[in-house]
Amino acid sequence: MSNKIIVGSEEWCALPGLGIKAIKARVDSGAKTSSIHAINISTSKREDGTWVSYEVHPLQGGRKVALLCESKLIDRRVIKSSNGETEKRYVVREQLQLGEQSWEIELTLTNRANMGYRMLLGREAMGSKILVDPSSTCCLGEMSDDEAKELYGHVEVPRSGLKIGLLASNPNLYSNQRIIEAGQQRGHEMYFLNVKQCYMKLDASQPEVHYRDGRILNDLDAVIPRIRPSMTFYGCALTRHFESLGVMALNTSEAITRSRDKLFSLQLLQKNNLDIPTSGFANSPADTTDLIDMVGGAPLIVKLLEGTQGKGVVLAETRKAAESVINAFKSLKANLLVQEFIKEAQGKDLRCFVIDGKIVASIERTAAPGEFRANIHQGGTASLVQISPEERKLAIKAAKTMGLEVAGVDIIRSSKGPLLLEINSSPGLEGIETATGIDVASAMIDSIEKRLGWKKETA
Numbered sequence: 236m237s238n239k240i241i242v243g244s245e246e247w248c249a250l251p252g253l254g255i256k257a258i259k260a261r262v263d264s265g266a267k268t269s270s271i272h273a274i275n276i277s278t279s280k281r282e283d284g285t286w287v288s289y290e291v292h293p294l295q296g297g298r299k300v301a302l303l304c305e306s307k308l309i310d311r312r313v314i315k316s317s318n319g320e321t322e323k324r325y326v327v328r329e330q331l332q333l334g335e336q337s338w339e340i341e342l343t344l345t346n347r348a349n350m351g352y353r354m355l356l357g358r359e360a361m362g363s364k365i366l367v368d369p370s371s372t373c374c375l376g377e378m379s380d381d382e383a384k385e386l387y388g389h390v391e392v393p394r395s396g397l398k399i400g401l402l403a404s405n406p407n408l409y410s411n412q413r414i415i416e417a418g419q420q421r422g423h424e425m426y427f428l429n430v431k432q433c434y435m436k437l438d439a440s441q442p443e444v445h446y447r448d449g450r451i452l453n454d455l456d457a458v459i460p461r462i463r464p465s466m467t468f469y470g471c472a473l474t475r476h477f478e479s480l481g482v483m484a485l486n487t488s489e490a491i492t493r494s495r496d497k498l499f500s501l502q503l504l505q506k507n508n509l510d511i512p513t514s515g516f517a518n519s520p521a522d523t524t525d526l527i528d529m530v531g532g533a534p535l536i537v538k539l540l541e542g543t544q545g546k547g548v549v550l551a552e553t554r555k556a557a558e559s560v561i562n563a564f565k566s567l568k569a570n571l572l573v574q575e576f577i578k579e580a581q582g583k584d585l586r587c588f589v590i591d592g593k594i595v596a597s598i599e600r601t602a603a604p605g606e607f608r609a610n611i612h613q614g615g616t617a618s619l620v621q622i623s624p625e626e627r628k629l630a631i632k633a634a635k636t637m638g639l640e641v642a643g644v645d646i647i648r649s650s651k652g653p654l655l656l657e658i659n660s661s662p663g664l665e666g667i668e669t670a671t672g673i674d675v676a677s678a679m680i681d682s683i684e685k686r687l688g689w690k691k692e693t694a
């Protein structure tokens with residue numbers, strides 16, 4: 236008993252044979268086997284038997300330190316995890332170092348990305364060497380995450396570029412082509428992923444995203460969701476799944492979902508004291524008269540909540556016209572918003588492209604003659620514009636309020652000052668890059684690099 240090591244409920248240990256100098260293990264005598272977080276697992280046959288190679292991210296909360304490991308495969312075993320799920324896992328044998336002592340243990344390989352610890356030390360590995368004091372932690376020494384990271388200083392991922400997936404529908408679209416091109420130019424591996432061809436495995440210990448061609452997409456560093464409105468539900472579910480695998484999403488599923496609901500967005504903006512055109516929303520045609528008064532009477536704008544590209548936005552010039560349009564839409568069970576018409580904007584609006592809390596480019600859009608909608612899809616034209624400090628502030632605050640890293644903020648210039656029209660989570664690049672000559676696609680990639688702490692290697 237005297238020479239047993241006393242450990243707490245968590246301990247820093249090392250697996251020298253794998254180059255793992257520090258990994259924090261959950262000590263759990265309730266579990267039989269030990270396991271380590273491993274992804275991209277593959278096996279190969281050699282003269283001396285089967286080997287398994289895998290990637291380990293030994294530090295919690297990131298993939299910055301990634302180690303390619305290889306071990307001889309000693310078994311495949313069905314393991315029941317703490318949540319009662321069973322999973323067939325590879326088993327390897329490696330030297331464990333705990334404090335001053337070291338001995339061989341068996342480890343199963345599994346994706347622990349969503350677990351609190353990258354390693355689990357079970358009772359089989361403890362043998363007769365360990366006494367657990369569950370009331371204490373790190374009995375063999377504390378280490379900060381930064382100190383642990385420093386130990387890996389020289390092995391930090393020797394990769395040249397990031398693996399970035401573009402979640403979209405049409406590879407021939409200008410915006411998608413530009414994003415792929417900008418990523419490749421900056422040295423990244425870019426993958427166009429058709430949202431419809433991705434599918435998900437929901438599993439507490441080993442969630443996955445599969446692609447129809449047989450690939451498993453768990454090892455991406457980031458995804459850029461460019462989800463078309465008709466794919467919002469599936470696209471957001473997919474983005475959320477990537478997020479749960481630890482893959483960074485340039486715009487989060489939560490923010491995209493939020494921005495796709497026009498009414499909810501306006502309420503959120505209003506709640507945060509951001510100016511919007513006075514708008515009304517009602518359930519019953521019985522309230523149409525008052526609804527029209529609420530926004531200052533005709534002329535007024537009627538907007539279908541589901542519309543994009545200017546479709547579903549109608550200008551009702553007179554009170555009579557407004558009443559019939561509203562009641563007609565209502566009878567079709569369409570959700571609509573009534574909005575004051577900003578006549579003085581004269582068919583113009585501003586599109587500010589916000590990335591990472593900064594405006595990277597802005598344009599003014601002017602509606603085609605006889606049209607009040609400035610959308611490019613409705614024949615609007617883009618031109619250079621100087622935006623005021625107030626407009627700049629409004630756009631940045633709007634993107635922040637929506638929680639969008641990348642946002643196309645539409646502002647209309649009214650006699651009361653700038654008003655927010657809407658915030659788009661997949662703003663198009665063609666109009667804005669062509670009019671301004673600014674490389675917006677690269678700015679998007681740059682934002683991913685910054686957030687992942689990636690720097691181009693200098694030869």
Ligand SMILES: Nc1ncnc2c1ncn2[C@@H]1O[C@H](COP(=O)(O)OP(=O)(O)OP(=O)(O)O)[C@@H](O)[C@H]1O
Nearest residue numbers: 512536542543544545546575576577584608609610
């Ligand atoms: N209240 C308003 N007053 C004047 N013009 C407006 C008003 N609301 C919208 N417009 C014009 O109609 C265009 C389309 O409106 P909005 O952006 O709300 O619709 P959308 O269908 O969501 O378009 P998008 O393709 O940008 O998502 C705006 O760009 C603007 O030019």
Ligand SMILES: [Mg+2]
Nearest residue numbers: 542543544657
């Ligand atoms: Mg819209």
Ligand SMILES: [Mg+2]
Nearest residue numbers: 545645656657
């Ligand atoms: Mg718009």
